[in-house]
Structure formats: structure tokens, C-alpha cells
Amino acid sequence: MVEEYELTIVLLETGVRRGELLGLSSQDINVVHKALSVNRSIADKQGSGVLINPPKWESYRTNPLSDRAITILKWRCQSSGYLFPGWDGRPQHPDTWSQCLKRFMIALHRDYPEIPMLTAHELRHTYGTRLRRAGVDIYTIQKIMGHKDVKMTSEIYVYNEIDTLREALKDVL
Template identity: 35%
Template sequence: VFEMYYVELATGLRRGELLGLKWEDLDFEHENLRVKRQIARINGEIVEAPLKTKNAYRTLPLAEDTIAVLKQQKKKVGSSHWVFPSPTGGPISPDSVLHMLHRVLKRAGLPRVRFHDLRHTFATLALQNGVDVKTVSGMLGHFSAGFTLDTYAHVTTAAQKEAARTMEKVLMAAL
């Protein structure tokens, strides 16, 4: 499951979006992936479903490391249409992904987290490392940067404090 969690942390996709990825959605030449569908459990059945909002339909750039991980995944799954297929060849159940995550965390001696917390980790790390909020918002498929700011205000406050310290250095050097 390394590849699945790596891609999640590298892209911040929603769980259903990650599970809905098909190889046709990946463009290794142009280094991107298109988010076009999600996998959901509806009336007890695992189904392909449309995304919840028009902003959720998006194209995300991929870094070379993520492409390498995806190429490794392609070798593992062979002819499956799904990037992360279930053992039976269809899409993985969203519930199964959470149970797998909990098993991995338990073996590693780490606390249980929700799958959605991996998405939060992506956003927090991106913002803490200087990616602007508009870019992060677009990558997450949020309706507005304002929503992203509201959700990650604690991160942007820390970034603002760091910006104040940076400006202090600039101004003090000029005195």
C-alpha cells in the first residue's frame, strides 16, 4: 500500500478521488493526473460516482518522485484499469483503505488517524513550505482560497509570523 499512501500525501486527493483514478487519467509525458471520478459506497455497493462539485474536476501536476512511484504501481497491477485495484480487480472499497491505513499505523506504532488527515497533511506541509494558498486551494479542489484559508488558518498564521521575522531581518539590515 506504500504507493497509494505516497500518492495521497503527494497530491492531497480526497479518498474517493484517489480510489477513482484509472491509468487513462495519468499523463506521464506531461507529468499530470486528471481527477474525473470518485469511488463511493452507495446503498452498500462500491460504485463509480461523479465528483461533488465542478471545482473537484481538475488536473494536478506530478513531481518526478510521484511519477516514479506510479510507474512502480503500474508494474504491480499489470493490466488493471484502476491505479489502485482491489484484489478482485475492481475499485477498492473506501472502507478497506481506512482499515489498511489503521493496520499500517498500528504496525508502525503510530496513532490512528482518519484517511482525510492525510489530505490535511498535504495541505499543511504545502502551506508551511511556502506554497501559496491559491495554489493549494486549487490542488485540493476547493471552491475558494477563502475556504482553504479558513480551514488552515493555523498554518497561515505561522507563515505570517515567519514573514514578519523575515521582514524584520530585511529592515534591520538596512538600518
């Protein structure tokens, strides 16, 4: 359960896609500059195994890291290879990890009913929503999330929450 906790925190602190998270290696983390580079994504290989692909839409990017994410990733970077490998040291299969996450979320929700059970993709959206609510502009969110175009970002993260609209317009109204 420790690994699922760490992966959940890293997802909530970075907003990377599930396959991008599983594709992270120690070379992708710059502890000094507190940055994470997204260079690959792990995907299901039809039949069996995994494929190592470029990130979706070839959205190679380098994003800032929070202190919380650095704490977890710094410890993980002490070994070479993938930061969150499968039992054999090779890339972890995304579906296998999603099942582990589901069991973790069920246990977490059982102990803390106020915490909703979320998928990896919903954790990613939570990160983007947190950015938007913190006032980060939509173009920055697009770059951080690795969306192909700003339309995708705006359709997901820009919606009419009355409190957000009121706050944005407080000096005008």
C-alpha cells in the first residue's frame, strides 16, 4: 500500500497521465531544479506486455515539482531504472497498477469516507482543477497537462463555478 500511496501523491502533485507516471525514470527527475521531465509513456501491448511510447500527442515537457513530490521522488531516484517498476524491475503494466490503485482507494475510502474513490485519470483532473482554482491561466495548464490544444484544456477545466466567477470579477462588479 505504500507504493500506491506514493503514486497517488505524485499524481496529485504532478497531473501526469498514468502511463507517463509509470514511465518515469531517475533521469527524468531534477531534484536541484525541482523539475520532472515527461519523456515516455507506458501503454498496454495488445496480447501481453507493455509498449514504451512517447507521451500522448508527443507532449514532451518539463514541469515544476512540489516539495511533497520531491520528497517521494528523491527517495525513488536512489535506484536506477523506472521509479515505479513492476515486480521484475521492468515497466509496470498500467492496468495492473490501476487495479492496485482501485484496491488502495477502496481501503482509503473505507477508513476515510469523506475521501472519494478516484481513478488515475480523475486524480489527474483533480490536479488540473486545483491549478485552475488557484488562478493559473489556461495556457499554462495546457502546457503542464500536455494537452494537444487549449480547447481540450478549456473544455475540461474552465466551467462556470459561480464562486470562481465572482472572485475573478470582484474588482469589476
